[in-house]
Amino acid sequence: MSLKKISLFCLLLPLVLCGSLRAGTNCSPCPSNDCCYDDCCPSFCSDWGVYADYLYWNTRRADLDYAVPWNQADSIGKVSHVCPDYQSGFRVGILKDWCDLYFDFRYTYYRNCQSSKTTNSAGGLAGTRIVGDFGQVTQGALAYARGKYELDYNVVDLLAGYRPNWCNCIDPYFFGGLKIAYIDQKYNTDYSTSITPFSTGGVRVKEKVDMSAYGVDLGFGASYDLWCCLSFFGEFSYDVLLGKFDRRTCYTTIDTGGVNDVRAKLCEDNCWRMVSVFNYRFGFSWDNIFSDCWCADLSLAIGYEFQHWFNVSDFVDYINQGETITINRNMQSLGFDGLFVRAKVTF
Numbered sequence: 001m002s003l004k005k006i007s008l009f010c011l012l013l014p015l016v017l018c019g020s021l022r023a024g025t026n027c028s029p030c031p032s033n034d035c036c037y038d039d040c041c042p043s044f045c046s047d048w049g050v051y052a053d054y055l056y057w058n059t060r061r062a063d064l065d066y067a068v069p070w071n072q073a074d075s076i077g078k079v080s081h082v083c084p085d086y087q088s089g090f091r092v093g094i095l096k097d098w099c100d101l102y103f104d105f106r107y108t109y110y111r112n113c114q115s116s117k118t119t120n121s122a123g124g125l126a127g128t129r130i131v132g133d134f135g136q137v138t139q140g141a142l143a144y145a146r147g148k149y150e151l152d153y154n155v156v157d158l159l160a161g162y163r164p165n166w167c168n169c170i171d172p173y174f175f176g177g178l179k180i181a182y183i184d185q186k187y188n189t190d191y192s193t194s195i196t197p198f199s200t201g202g203v204r205v206k207e208k209v210d211m212s213a214y215g216v217d218l219g220f221g222a223s224y225d226l227w228c229c230l231s232f233f234g235e236f237s238y239d240v241l242l243g244k245f246d247r248r249t250c251y252t253t254i255d256t257g258g259v260n261d262v263r264a265k266l267c268e269d270n271c272w273r274m275v276s277v278f279n280y281r282f283g284f285s286w287d288n289i290f291s292d293c294w295c296a297d298l299s300l301a302i303g304y305e306f307q308h309w310f311n312v313s314d315f316v317d318y319i320n321q322g323e324t325i326t327i328n329r330n331m332q333s334l335g336f337d338g339l340f341v342r343a344k345v346t347f
Contacts, residue, residue: 047098050093055108055340056086056339057339058085058337058338059084059336060336061333063332064147066080067080070126084151091106092107093105103159104160105156118144119195125143143192145189145192149185149186151183155182158179159177175217181241183334184210185315188204190205191203201256202254205251207248209247211313212244213241214241215275218237230285231284231287235279235281236280239276243274245273264318275310279307281304285301285302297347299346302340305337309333309335
């Protein structure tokens with residue numbers, strides 16, 4: 001069964017249950033009398049919630065090329081590169097309501113691992129991550145090239161929000177707090193003059209950039225009651241963080257006999273710099289599914305979200321030209337987008 005069919009089933013099931021459980025009750029689209037209240041009796045032992053999100057994201061970034069066609073005179077054809085695809089992650093969180101205030105602690109984990117390779121038994125490939133003066137392989141004579149990209153995303157949010165009671169179909173809310181982010185990226189490339197990697201020697205290039213960032217998150221959102229327990233929601237936030245980047249590159253030549261010779265190993269510990277993040281998400285939710293028969297309340301939601309990280313350092317890119325080494329200090333943007341499906345229980 002495809003992901004789309006599973007998601008549709010998850011959405012329709014609570015709607016049917018909601019309708020059956022509330023059969024015979026008065027369920028108007030916007031029950032204004034039910035949402036208005038005068039008294040607030042906060043308790044530490046009540047109004048808690050836990051939730052879990054299934055994430056189906058993709059990573060958006062450029063410059064993951066690793067090989068081009070080459071015939072010693074010119075280069076014509078398709079650039080070989082790694083293109084990240086959708087992969088799974090998760091988010092878990094704890095909520096606490098306190099009258100019009102609420103507190104949200106959440107942790108998000110996502111991993112993307114993709115690889116690609118190209119071969120040409122007659123040679124005719126050149127590596128875009130190779131430094132020619134280091135030898136061992138000849139540009140244009142490569143028969144095998146492979147790139148592998150890995151990303152690990154770990155983010156913690158500590159948020160506090162305010163949800164005013166407007167006593168109508170629209171429920172706005174405002175929030176802010178702290179964000180801690182650790183995003184690690186790796187890009188490994190292998191090159192060989194044989195279809196069988198390294199049987200006749202080759203080159204292996206390992207590139208890595210680790211980001212640790214700390215800052216604040218400010219945002220707002222709103223939900224609109226469409227019908228009964230069905231609502232539409234949207235949320236926007238903007239983060240400002242101080243980020244530090246550790247970049248490493250290891251360039252290794254491999255002889256035919258399998259002997260490794262590290263020809264270059266560069267490490268760079270960057271100073272702190274400003275990193276900004278744009279976040280947006282929207283979707284539909286079904287609330288109060290089992291409130292008529294359970295002490296706890298179940299809510300389900302599905303939606304789509306976007307993230308765009310600005311001012312992120314890329315891998316160290318260097319070119320050895322005789323006695324001159326040029327280092328390219330590229331700045332990149334890093335994006336994530338995809339589906340999320342949430343199950344939340346409040347008690």
